[in-house]
Amino acid sequence: MLYLVPTPIGNLSDISDRIRQVLSEADFIAAEDTRVSRKLLNYLQIKRPLVSYHEHNQTVAGPKILQRLLAGETCALVTDAGTPAISDPGEALVALCAEAGVPVCAIPGPCALITALCVSGLPTSRFTFEGFLPAGSKECRDRLSSLTAESRTMIFYEAPHRLRATLSSLQKAFGGSRRIALCRELTKLHEEILRMTLEEACAYYDQNEPRGEYVLVVEGAPETAAETSTLEEALSLVRQQISEGKSKKDAVKAVSALTGFPKNALYDAVLKEI
Numbered sequence: 001m002l003y004l005v006p007t008p009i010g011n012l013s014d015i016s017d018r019i020r021q022v023l024s025e026a027d028f029i030a031a032e033d034t035r036v037s038r039k040l041l042n043y044l045q046i047k048r049p050l051v052s053y054h055e056h057n058q059t060v061a062g063p064k065i066l067q068r069l070l071a072g073e074t075c076a077l078v079t080d081a082g083t084p085a086i087s088d089p090g091e092a093l094v095a096l097c098a099e100a101g102v103p104v105c106a107i108p109g110p111c112a113l114i115t116a117l118c119v120s121g122l123p124t125s126r127f128t129f130e131g132f133l134p135a136g137s138k139e140c141r142d143r144l145s146s147l148t149a150e151s152r153t154m155i156f157y158e159a160p161h162r163l164r165a166t167l168s169s170l171q172k173a174f175g176g177s178r179r180i181a182l183c184r185e186l187t188k189l190h191e192e193i194l195r196m197t198l199e200e201a202c203a204y205y206d207q208n209e210p211r212g213e214y215v216l217v218v219e220g221a222p223e224t225a226a227e228t229s230t231l232e233e234a235l236s237l238v239r240q241q242i243s244e245g246k247s248k249k250d251a252v253k254a255v256s257a258l259t260g261f262p263k264n265a266l267y268d269a270v271l272k273e274i
């Protein structure tokens with residue numbers, strides 16, 4: 001059996017009895033960073049053999065762990081913080097086990113995205129988790145344009161050194177009036193939840209240095225935009241208006257008002273494609 005064992009995202013008291021039990025009974029523990037996990041295990045006074053499993057060794061370490069599981073051993077997988085398999089290499093090990101018919105058991109526990117969503121003040125009944133945005137600027141722009149009509153609440157992970165650039169890209173894609181909750185240092189001493197618009201968030205972080213770990217929870221597009229389900233459909237409305245004699249600028253203005261698509265994002269797409 002492979003156990004996915006969540007670890008605290010800041011507050012050590014978030015360790016449950018079941019987490020302690022699974023860690024202390026596993027034949028071995030696979031850890032993203034063995035130094036980080038050793039500290040946690042020392043704190044819990046648990047002594048089990050540790051192997052390393054991370055982004056850079058997963059193609060070699062994954063099959064080795066699988067062999068031991070197939071031979072009947074029990075492995076507890078932990079990452080540096082939070083729930084394994086969410087925006088970390090745990091995903092690949094679970095896929096290997098699923099393919100080989102090895103049972104996987106996920107223990108519920110700390111997870112940054114759910115903690116942030118719950119406290120965001122934004123609608124929680126329908127949401128989409130987007131993880132980290134792509135690092136390349138074109139890939140990031142493309143990903144965000146595919147989300148302009150997304151009406152569900154959107155959740156992003158972000159590192160502090162990229163926060164300003166990401167907020168500016170979000171504002172360009174979704175417009176400045178869209179609401180955002182910036183959930184920082186969750187469960188830690190300096191936990192902070194900032195609820196504002198994207199325009200206000202950009203202005204705030206022009207004046208303040210981003211520090212710590214962030215989850216960004218962004219309001220979905222208004223329902224009128226959701227009705228126009230793709231950017232392609234909005235573009236085809238723009239094409240229609242241009243063929244009826246409107247300038248690009250006026251057509252974008254009209255379609256933006258009609259669909260709720262942010263004017264700037266639509267205009268960028270029009271310049272690229274029409």
Ligand code: SAM
Binds near residue numbers: 185
């Ligand atoms: N698997 C983990 C989970 O879902 O809980 C997340 C792993 S991912 C590599 C790390 C990202 O999670 C950080 O860059 C940050 O966006 C978010 N994160 C982790 N701990 C956090 C915390 N205490 N407060 C805010 N965000 C956090």
